[in-house]
Amino acid sequence: MLRTARLTDALRGRGKTVAAGLGIAAALAGAGSASAVLASNPVPATHASVAKLTSRRRIAAPVHITPGLAPTTTGAKPAATGAAAPATSPAARPAQPATQAVAAPAQPATAPAQQQTQQPVTQPASGPYQIYDSTTPSSIPAGQQAAVYADGAYAASPAQVAGHPGTLWIDTNGSDPSANALDVEPGDATPAQAGQWVAQKLTDTPNQVAIVYTMRSDWSAVQAAVGQLPQWMQSHVRWWIADPTGVPHMVPGASATQWYWGPNYDISTANPGF
Numbered sequence: 703m704l705r706t707a708r709l710t711d712a713l714r715g716r717g718k719t720v721a722a723g724l725g726i727a728a729a730l731a732g733a734g735s736a737s738a739v740l741a742s743n744p745v746p747a748t749h750a751s752v753a754k755l756t757s758r759r760r761i762a763a764p765v766h767i768t769p770g771l772a773p774t775t776t777g778a779k780p781a782a783t784g785a786a787a788p789a790t791s792p793a794a795r796p797a798q799p800a801t802q803a804v805a806a807p808a809q810p811a812t813a814p815a816q817q818q819t820q821q822p823v824t825q826p827a828s829g830p831y832q833i834y835d836s837t838t839p840s841s842i843p844a845g846q847q848a849a850v851y852a853d854g855a856y857a858a859s860p861a862q863v864a865g866h867p868g869t870l871w872i873d874t875n876g877s878d879p880s881a882n883a884l885d886v887e888p889g890d891a892t893p894a895q896a897g898q899w900v901a902q903k904l905t906d907t908p909n910q911v912a913i914v915y916t917m918r919s920d921w922s923a924v925q926a927a928v929g930q931l932p933q934w935m936q937s938h939v940r941w942w943i944a945d946p947t948g949v950p951h952m953v954p955g956a957s958a959t960q961w962y963w964g965p966n967y968d969i970s971t972a973n974p975g976f
Contacts, residue, residue: 828974829974830952830971830972830973830974831847831971831972831974832846832847832969832970832971832972833847833848833849833870833958833969833970833971833972834846834847834848834849834967834968834969835848835849835850835870835872835960835967835968835970836848836850836966836967836968837851837856838856838966838967839858839862839863839866840862841966841967842863842866842967844865844866845865845866845867846866847866847867847868847869847870848863848866848869848870849869849870849871849872849883849970850862850863850869850870850871850872851871851872851874851885852871852872852873852874852878852881853873853874853875853877853878853881854874854875854890856874870882870883870913871883872884872885872915873885873891873899874890874891875890875891875895876891876892876895876896876898876899879899879902879903879906880903880906882913883913883914883915883942884896884899884900884912884913884914884915885915886914886915886916886920886924887915887916887917887920887944893916893920893923893924893926893927894927896914896916896924896927896928897927897928897930897931899912899914900912900914900928900931900935900939901931901935904935904938908938910938911938911939911940912935912938912939912940913939913940913941913942913957913958913976914928914939914940914941914942915942915943915944915960916941916942916943916944917943917944918943918944918945918953921941921943940957940958940976941955941956941957941958942956942957942958942959942960942970942972942976943956943958943959943960944959944960945959945960945961946960946961946962946963946968947961948961948962949961950962950971951971952971952973957972957973957975957976958970958971958972958973958976959971
């Protein structure tokens with residue numbers, strides 16, 4: 703081959719080599735440019751890469767990369783912009799219901815087999831006591847035992863002797879056997895009426911006593927009339943005998959003796975049980 707041809711072939715070979723070198727250089731230059739471009743304009747991270755990053759670093763929120771800025775975490779706690787959010791108080795523990803103490807049932811009272819004590823019984827006077835009788839009840843001393851008339855000209859009312867306990871009511875003519883006593887003296891009931899009055903009273907109220915008032919001088923006649931009655935009736939008769947000596951005393955056989963006659967009232971002394 704001619705020297706010119708060999709030179710041409712040599713140059714042609716070198717040209718391929720240079721071109722190849724230039725191509726490689728250009729390629730490298732292009733890669734550098736691409737790297738530069740990539741550095742200046744980074745590609746956003748894909749969701750897959752974020753997920754991997756999140757999984758690796760255990761970050762709850764995804765990471766966003768802003769061009770030219772450092773990556774920031776969107777799940778970070780935001781800065782306070784105003785009043786702080788109210789703190790969430792833990793749920794209050796439900797109050798336990800108050801346990802009410804249950805009172806123990808009252809024990810039933812045990813009734814005694816036999817009553818040990820008895821109610822006090824009002825006993826009659828243990829000794830002689832005084833009785834005031836009058837045709838004017840207002841003249842009788844307050845609080846004293848009184849005797850007033852149930853009928854006749856001097857009949858009294860319960861209101862007139864309201865302040866006198868255990869008042870005795872006297873029948874003056876034998877017409878009221880419900881009275882406590884019968885007045886047998888001149889101008890009032892007769893000895894014969896005394897027997898009838900006692901019989902009627904004890905027939906109506908056999909558990910009571912029949913009081914017969916008379917003067918000592920007339921007592922025997924009245925006793926004779928009452929002596930005609932059954933013995934059990936005679937045992938229920940109480941004698942109230944007038945013997946105005948002015949000195950307290952008891953006529954033998956009598957249950958009460960009228961020993962004082964006064965202008966406003968008379969006074970008698972009575973034995974217990976009269």
